[in-house]
Amino acid sequence: MPAxxxxxxxxxAPVPTPSATAPDVPVRSRPVRQVSTAxxxxxxxxxxxxxxxxxxxxxxxxxxxxxxxxxxVDYAPGEPKGTPWxxxxxxxxxxxxxxxVLRHEDSTGGGGVISDGAxxxxxxxxxxxxxxxxxxxxxxxxxxxxxxxxxxxxxxxQKWVDPRYxxxxxxxxxxxxxxxxxxxxxxxxxxxxxxxxxxxxxSPMTMVHATVAPSAQLVVPWPRDFNAxxxxxAGNALVGPERRPAEVxxxxxxxxxxxxxxxxxxxxxxxxxxWSYCCSAADPSASRWPGWGPS
Numbered sequence: 001m002p003a004x005x006x007x008x009x010x011x012x013a014p015v016p017t018p019s020a021t022a023p024d025v026p027v028r029s030r031p032v033r034q035v036s037t038a039x040x041x042x043x044x045x046x047x048x049x050x051x052x053x054x055x056x057x058x059x060x061x062x063x064x065x066x067x068x069x070x071x072x073v074d075y076a077p078g079e080p081k082g083t084p085w086x087x088x089x090x091x092x093x094x095x096x097x098x099x100x101v102l103r104h105e106d107s108t109g110g111g112g113v114i115s116d117g118a119x120x121x122x123x124x125x126x127x128x129x130x131x132x133x134x135x136x137x138x139x140x141x142x143x144x145x146x147x148x149x150x151x152x153x154x155x156x157x158q159k160w161v162d163p164r165y166x167x168x169x170x171x172x173x174x175x176x177x178x179x180x181x182x183x184x185x186x187x188x189x190x191x192x193x194x195x196x197x198x199x200x201x202x203s204p205m206t207m208v209h210a211t212v213a214p215s216a217q218l219v220v221p222w223p224r225d226f227n228a229x230x231x232x233x234a235g236n237a238l239v240g241p242e243r244r245p246a247e248v249x250x251x252x253x254x255x256x257x258x259x260x261x262x263x264x265x266x267x268x269x270x271x272x273x274x275w276s277y278c279c280s281a282a283d284p285s286a287s288r289w290p291g292w293g294p295s
Contacts, residue, residue: 003098003209004117004170004186009177015185016176016193018221018259029219030228030257032240034060038069038231038249044083044132047145048073052231052251060227060253063203065091065151067231069249072099072146079142082133088124090159092152092202095120096188096209096278098233100145101138106130110165114147117170119188121199125154125161146233148278150207158202172198182216182264185209193221211276212237212264219261220279228254234276236265 006012018027038050052067082102095102097114104120105111107129114120122130134145154161174187174197185192189199190206199207206226212218214235222228230239230252238245239252239262246252254260260279 003211004173004175005211006175006177006184009181009184012175012177012184013195014176015178015183015218016195016221018193018219027259028257029241029259029261030222030254031242032244032252033255034253035239035244035246036251036253038251040249043068043070045081047071047081050249052249056251056253061229062227063153063155063205064229065153066149067151067251068149069231069233070145070147070149072144072234074144075142077140077142080134080139080145083131085129085131087127087129088122089127091124091154093122093124094150094152094189094199094207095122095132095147096150097147098209100143100147101135102132102147103135104130104132104165106163106165108163110163112165112167117173117186119166119168119173119199121166121168121189123154123161123164123166123202125159125163128163148233152201152203152205154202161202166200168198174198178212178216178218180216183210183212183218185218185220191223206279208279209233209276210262210279212262214264215266217261217263219259221258222260224256224258228260228279230254230260230262230277230279232277237277238263238265 036055038052039054043049050069096119101115103113176185186209187197188207189197232246232248232250236247
């Protein structure tokens, strides 16, 4: 899982220290309220996905609608697959590629290429048709594909904005490291203790991809008025102050507090793989949506 990597984490700025909401109130680590396992399936022309939000209450997700883990899959030559043309309206799709290459095209003439560590943020707004496919040379060669696609609801007053793209290259991502040098944090969008990611959002939110070495820990500040979700992409994790076990393909829903605390399992349990997760949160009051959702 290359995404964006750094050989020497000591060269990076440290992750900000969580702070209390008032001088006499201690910092509280968010406890785990739920651990759910994403069911596996297929999307588009037949590429494998995990539906990360399946079985989670909408109130814990708002303003997020949907999260797919794409792969991780190693394709033989001729096997890579994409999607046919399809419509979106009223929300945003955030496609983050850790491995592999995807090409987007849309009905307005926009689009672009997303490759290792890049993000494409598509605001569907009043409506758009688009297609996501691997380029011809990637289809011919095969290779590893691994990514995420997150859907973010638009606030009611912005449902009919014009469609637009944000192409966030790997070099644009804000990089931070834990104090002990055991964790790399990639801030894709939003604010993390005063550090800003490159993505411009309509709904207040934060999106982070973190990689934690075996037996290391990571504590990040998190706004108390945001919800909090952590999805395991690789390895095994212990989440929250109670160190609740979670493994690849599992989503943790976290309760109230000022910070998110995660520990990577020891090397024997993690099979010497670094633990990698995507953590997202948003202010649920910014974008309430009815149960039937967007189109």
